[in-house]
Amino acid sequence: MKPINTTQEYQNYVDKKSPNSPILKNCFNAFWVGGLICSIGQIILNICKSRGMDTQMSGTVVSIILIGISAFLTGLNLFNKIGKFAGAGSLIPITGFANSIVSPAMEYKSEGYVMGVGSKMFTVAGPVLVFGISASIIVGLIFMIFNTQNITFV
Numbered sequence: 001m002k003p004i005n006t007t008q009e010y011q012n013y014v015d016k017k018s019p020n021s022p023i024l025k026n027c028f029n030a031f032w033v034g035g036l037i038c039s040i041g042q043i044i045l046n047i048c049k050s051r052g053m054d055t056q057m058s059g060t061v062v063s064i065i066l067i068g069i070s071a072f073l074t075g076l077n078l079f080n081k082i083g084k085f086a087g088a089g090s091l092i093p094i095t096g097f098a099n100s101i102v103s104p105a106m107e108y109k110s111e112g113y114v115m116g117v118g119s120k121m122f123t124v125a126g127p128v129l130v131f132g133i134s135a136s137i138i139v140g141l142i143f144m145i146f147n148t149q150n151i152t153f154v
Helices: 007-017 023-050 055-075 079-086 094-107 113-120 125-148
Strands: none
Touching: 023 055, 023 079, 055 079, 055 094, 079 094, 094 125
């Protein structure tokens, strides 16, 4: 193999060796799997409401059930297969968040519960939690300041 001299030659080499991604197929799979997850959530929500729960409690139950199903499927190594097939369609809903916590916990369980599971469980989800909680505290403090000063938003 001859040496690569320019950036353009390197780019041509990479393009030739890299497989083309079926973008349309990937988008379609992400769309229908994500839609299926949301439809399952909507069905659970409707069942909860028909049993007399209010909207907020029904939403909480839906979140808990979807997180539980996702964690269970991750434990059986099925969620990774779904994620490989559907891409962002399975990772964007709350199910992806559950998977991002359970996967590292399973991977590092051999290192023990404290140094393995405890320390590695939030490697992916940790920044999301830190920034989400920090942002909610800042917004809450700003709201409290404006609320105590009787400043209203139009």
